[in-house]
Amino acid sequence: MPPALQIEQLSKTYESGFKALNSVNLTIERGELFALLGPNGAGKTTLISVICGLVRASAGTVRVHGHHWTEEYRTARRLIGLVPQELTTESFETVSATVNFSRGLYGLPKDPARIEQILKDLSLWEKRNSRIMTLSGGMKRRVLIAKALAHEPKVLFLDEPTAGVDVELRRDMWDVVRRLKASGVTIILTTHYIEEAEEMADRVGVITKGEIILVEEKNALMRKLGRKQLVLQLAEPLARLPESLTAYDLTLAEAGDELTYTYDSQGERTGITTLMSDLREAGVHFRDLQTKQDSLEKIFVNLVRQSQ
Numbered sequence: 587m588p589p590a591l592q593i594e595q596l597s598k599t600y601e602s603g604f605k606a607l608n609s610v611n612l613t614i615e616r617g618e619l620f621a622l623l624g625p626n627g628a629g630k631t632t633l634i635s636v637i638c639g640l641v642r643a644s645a646g647t648v649r650v651h652g653h654h655w656t657e658e659y660r661t662a663r664r665l666i667g668l669v670p671q672e673l674t675t676e677s678f679e680t681v682s683a684t685v686n687f688s689r690g691l692y693g694l695p696k697d698p699a700r701i702e703q704i705l706k707d708l709s710l711w712e713k714r715n716s717r718i719m720t721l722s723g724g725m726k727r728r729v730l731i732a733k734a735l736a737h738e739p740k741v742l743f744l745d746e747p748t749a750g751v752d753v754e755l756r757r758d759m760w761d762v763v764r765r766l767k768a769s770g771v772t773i774i775l776t777t778h779y780i781e782e783a784e785e786m787a788d789r790v791g792v793i794t795k796g797e798i799i800l801v802e803e804k805n806a807l808m809r810k811l812g813r814k815q816l817v818l819q820l821a822e823p824l825a826r827l828p829e830s831l832t833a834y835d836l837t838l839a840e841a842g843d844e845l846t847y848t849y850d851s852q853g854e855r856t857g858i859t860t861l862m863s864d865l866r867e868a869g870v871h872f873r874d875l876q877t878k879q880d881s882l883e884k885i886f887v888n889l890v891r892q893s894q
């Protein structure tokens with residue numbers, strides 16, 4: 587079975603001469619939830635727009651479920667749903683007319699039961715007869731998602747679906763995305779809320795300056811690149827760090843009652859065993875300890891900084 591998406595050597599140079607994508611190669615498996623992370627201007631929206639056929643590529647090919655994106659345009663396009671980053675929903679039309687129309691665009695027969703389900707899933711059912719221009723920003727974003735789902739896409743692109751929405755709506759959207767994933771839809775998500783990727787993604791890709799600099803299973807990424815911290819709550823506060831411990835990467839909290847040891851979780855040795863015996867020798871006792879791991883956010887910031 588061909589993968590959901592096969593992107594080969596995709597490049598985009600805008601008319602201005604600006605190279606927004608530089609030979610992107612990426613394969614996304616069916617049913618995956620792939621989070622594409624990158625700073626502002628990295629090329630995320632360009633990549634999605636090119637794949638969806640809204641922006642013309644300068645070079646490269648894309649296959650959707652094995653279908654060539656230009657030679658089999660209609661089949662490939664029908665498989666794709668897109669929730670765009672920008673809200674362009676100043677429409678006089680009602681919610682339900684807009685969503686029904688979207689389905690019709692793909693030549694699909696009317697399916698009122700399905701549209702009802704989509705609107706209910708997105709808590710839009712009560713608003714189905716409202717004109718879109720009268721809705722709040724968050725509601726409009728829900729409408730964009732409903733529109734993207736109307737033709738039952740198998741590969742769904744969500745370009746910052748939760749930008750500028752409140753916490754409750756964000757949770758709702760996560761639920762919708764989870765349900766879609768459970769139903770077998772492949773999801774490609776861009777987001778600036780890295781906790782979103784941390785919570786939901788199977789794999790993470792990082793793009794900067796039009797190049798994908800990393801693609802990795804989320805869990806492996808966090809294991810590999812995340813540094814760990816061991817936090818010791820001391821039995822007695824220390825005025826300063828004993829001389830014998832200065833070789834360790836230790837920080838003493840201002841109050842002197844907490845010692846943090848940072849170590850590389852991927853390294854052969856964590857150094858914890860020797861630290862423990864050196865602590866004992868120095869007469870430093872602790873009453874409790876815990877470990878912490880770098881968040882995906884921290885890993886991401888470090889990665890992007892290194893590539894600058």
Ligand SMILES: Nc1ncnc2c1ncn2[C@@H]1O[C@H](COP(=O)(O)OP(=O)(O)OP(=O)(O)O)[C@@H](O)[C@H]1O
Nearest residue numbers: 600602604606624625626627628629630631632633
């Ligand atoms: N139509 C255009 N003409 C010229 N340059 C463009 C055009 N559209 C985008 N760009 C440039 O391409 C680069 C990538 O933009 P893009 O919108 O893809 O970034 P992004 O990763 O989606 O950023 P954000 O996180 O802000 O949404 C930016 O430098 C942008 O200014």
Ligand SMILES: [Mg+2]
Nearest residue numbers: 630631632671
């Ligand atoms: Mg964007």
